[in-house]
Amino acid sequence: MANPVWHSLAGQHAVIQQLSHPETMTSPTHAWLFTGPPGSGRSMAARAFAQTLQCEQQEISQRGCGTCQACVTIAAGTHADVNIVTTEKVQYAIDDVRELVSDAHDRPSTGRWRIIIIEDADRMTERATNVLLKAIEEPPERTIWMLSAPSPADVLVTIRSRTRHINLVIPAVEDVAQLLVGRDGIEAELAHTCARASQSHVGVARWLARSPEARERRDMIVNLPMTVSSASAAVESADNLHKLVQDEAEASSSDRNAAERSSLLRSLGLTEDDTVPPKLRVHFRRLEDNQTARNRRAIHDALDRAMIDLSGVYRDLLVLHLSQDTQLINEHLRPHLTEYSAKVSAEHCLSSLEAINTARRRLAGNVPPLLALEAMLLAFIPRTRRHAPL
Numbered sequence: 001m002a003n004p005v006w007h008s009l010a011g012q013h014a015v016i017q018q019l020s021h022p023e024t025m026t027s028p029t030h031a032w033l034f035t036g037p038p039g040s041g042r043s044m045a046a047r048a049f050a051q052t053l054q055c056e057q058q059e060i061s062q063r064g065c066g067t068c069q070a071c072v073t074i075a076a077g078t079h080a081d082v083n084i085v086t087t088e089k090v091q092y093a094i095d096d097v098r099e100l101v102s103d104a105h106d107r108p109s110t111g112r113w114r115i116i117i118i119e120d121a122d123r124m125t126e127r128a129t130n131v132l133l134k135a136i137e138e139p140p141e142r143t144i145w146m147l148s149a150p151s152p153a154d155v156l157v158t159i160r161s162r163t164r165h166i167n168l169v170i171p172a173v174e175d176v177a178q179l180l181v182g183r184d185g186i187e188a189e190l191a192h193t194c195a196r197a198s199q200s201h202v203g204v205a206r207w208l209a210r211s212p213e214a215r216e217r218r219d220m221i222v223n224l225p226m227t228v229s230s231a232s233a234a235v236e237s238a239d240n241l242h243k244l245v246q247d248e249a250e251a252s253s254s255d256r257n258a259a260e261r262s263s264l265l266r267s268l269g270l271t272e273d274d275t276v277p278p279k280l281r282v283h284f285r286r287l288e289d290n291q292t293a294r295n296r297r298a299i300h301d302a303l304d305r306a307m308i309d310l311s312g313v314y315r316d317l318l319v320l321h322l323s324q325d326t327q328l329i330n331e332h333l334r335p336h337l338t339e340y341s342a343k344v345s346a347e348h349c350l351s352s353l354e355a356i357n358t359a360r361r362r363l364a365g366n367v368p369p370l371l372a373l374e375a376m377l378l379a380f381i382p383r384t385r386r387h388a389p390l
């Protein structure tokens with residue numbers, strides 16, 4: 001059984017074994033690259049590894065206890081020698097990286113190592129990556145870098161060749177469901193539904209399991225393909241989809257935005273009812289700028305998620321064409337999907353998947369979302385079958 005800090009990592013037995021090996025823990029490589037599909041837990045793996053490296057237990061086999069001061073502060077993101085950097089913008093700026101590189105030269109204050117975890121290293125511009133590369137090439141003795149990205153292909157080859165690679169797999173639905181039951185106290189059937197619907201994305205599964213509204217929005221999105229039968233319906237659905245995505249993004253960031261504003265007010269000695277004095281307004285402007293950047297990213301992520309959910313619908317329809325025994329991503333909508341699958345051909349499902357991929361490419365290329373979504377939904381209209389001429 002792995003030590004407590006590893007318990008939140010679903011279905012990654014090989015990775016845990018590799019990282020909790022005594023040799024790895026006593027003389028770790030100074031640069032690591034954690035890869036794995038979104039939601040597989042690559043950032044969590046890096047944090048758990050940082051915990052085992054800094055844990056205060058004397059016995060190596062006990063490290064990663066989850067309860068000592070080091071383990072607790074790393075989990076909370078407040079350990080003095082562990083910087084966890086995550087971008088809430090769509091990309092890291094070069095100055096963000098310069099600051100990190102300068103921090104990397106500080107000796108650890110209380111821990112064994114200075115550890116810098118960079119989440120989403122694929123969101124770094126090439127110039128920013130080159131600044132980082134220099135730091136990784138000439139590492140200070142007690143500094144360890146941990147980068148994470150979806151796949152090795154997402155970082156420059158020069159970074160790849162200087163880091164030790166840890167690859168996380170897509171966890172099994174069962175592993176994700178068990179984690180939701182054991183860690184978050186979710187009821188078993190709901191945990192399974194959400195684990196499947198999220199396609200084993202741990203964070204999304206948890207969000208769905210905890211928010212009935214998020215589940216409802218998701219169901220509305222996956223039902224869209226089954227309701228478009230005309231061009232006007234497609235245009236209307238595109239509009240609905242766009243709104244649902246914005247609502248989802250809003251729901252995922254609004255609580256946090258409000259909490260940040262209250263805590264800023266408190267730290268400046270103000271209450272919700274006070275008017276902010278002009279000389280303090282700069283603090284609020286800065287907070288609002290950060291929140292705007294984060295909202296943009298939330299919309300980007302929600303759009304991406306919607307595309308994955310829509311692909312799941314066509315994948316399910318294809319599965320239903322082939323066999324009735326395979327589990328569906330949207331198992332909870334099986335009767336509805338079965339009925340619809342009788343009306344559309346496998347070719348139509350394939351061309352719809354193609355249309356989703358095209359839309360994703362267009363969205364990444366900064367085409368206005370509504371336009372890309374309209375084109376995609378128009379492709380979802382099933383062609384009426386014509387009788388072959390006699």
Ligand SMILES: [Zn+2]
Pocket residue numbers: 054055056057063064065066067068069070071
């Ligand atoms: Zn510990």
